[in-house]
Amino acid sequence: MKRVHVVAAVIRGHDGRILIARRADTQHQGGLWEFPGGKVEQGETPRAALGRELQEELGLQVEMARPLIRIAHDYPDKHVLLDVWDVSAFSGEPHGAEGQPLAWVAPRQLADYEFPAANAPIVAAARLPSEYLITPEGLESGELLRGMQKAIAQGAKLLQLRAPRGYDPAYRDLAVDAVGLCAGKAQLMLKGPLEWLGDFPSAGWHLTAEQLRKYASRGRPFPVERWLAASCHNAEELSLATQMGVDFVTLSPVQPTQTHPEAQPLGWEQATQLIAGFGKPVFLLGGVGPQQVQRAWDCGAQGVAGIRAFWPADN
Known part of the structure; x- marks a missing residue:
């Protein structure tokens, strides 16, 4: 079955909300919500297709856009390659030129809308920032929490409370304080044994590669409403x-x-190849910092993760 090449746009308004459209009941996956876009015509570049489709569908002229994520997805009746772009500037007032209902939605509310199955990684990519802060080791609890507080004040939206000593009971106590610190301001990712999952319902969970090997066959350990991440090093x-x-x-x-x-x-080259076959948001880690975000985007990554490069100075 031939794979249909499609462009889709995560269009962000000045207030940070994202524009979505409802598919006509007569369309494939009709009645579900989607990110606006359409088929790439023969001989057309994805960027050109993006501009044409958004003009035709919404009456928008794209002024600033970058690749966000590429996803190959196989439905029983259709194989698609979704080429997703982040549109951060446009002109024109969006309207459903084909009669389709539109909605401006806060990123966190995207999970409340029903999208086609292939769109799940797009929803994740649209909600995630481009930087992922991992806390350093060797700091006493007060210093660590003050650093996290400062990082959040400086705009950090995704933080991992690192657990370098494994399953340490002191980590659980620290996690309680970190959850309170991040509440309503940033997404906290915790680490540790899965037996702790129920104790921190508002936190996401970041699995080690060892946990992946141990638990992957069991599938997802909690519902999709909660973030789940993992550390990976190879295909x-x-x-x-x-x-x-x-x-x-x-x-x-x-x-x-x-x-x-x-x-x-x-x-960078091997990282690019690994990302190309994955189809979910990837943060590149190891020897990278904020100055490498553009290069990470060019590789197909969501952004960069780091410890030293992201930790605020002078706590």
Whole structure:
């Protein structure tokens, strides 16, 4: 079956809300909500198709856009390649030129709308920021919490409370404080044994590669309303992450790092190849910082993750 190449747009308004459209009942996957877009015509570039489709469908002229994520998805009756773009600037007043209902939705509310199955990674990518802060080790609790508070004040939206010593009871106490610190301001990702999941219902969970190997065959350990991530280092672990139904991953190390000098870096080219076959948001980790965000986007990644490069100075 031939794969249909489609462009889709995550269109962001000045207030941060995202524009979605409802599919006509007569269409494939009719009645569901979608990110506006359409088929790439023969000989047309994805960027050109994006501009044409948004003009035809919504009356918009795209002024600023970048690739967000690419997803290959196989329905029983149709194979699609979704080429998704993040549109951050446009002119014109959007309207349903084909009569389709539109809605401006806050990113966190996207999960409340019913989309085609292929759109699940797009919803995740639209909701996630481009930077993922991982807390450093070796700090006492007060210093760690003050650093997290400062990072959130500076705009951090996704934070992982790292657990370098494994299943330490002191980590649980720290996690309670971190949950309170992030409430309503940032998404907190915790680590640790899955037996702790029920104790922190508002937090997401970041699995180690070891946990992936142990639990992937069991599938997702909690409902889709809660973030699930994993640490991956190769194609095998990315495959396990897919099997487990994670929402996003970190892929590392891209470059040599101080924390893991013995690890063989993937390099940008191999990282790009691994991302291309994955189809979910990927944060590149290891020897990268905020200045590499554009390069990560060029590789097909959601963005970059880091410890030292993202931790606020002078706590």
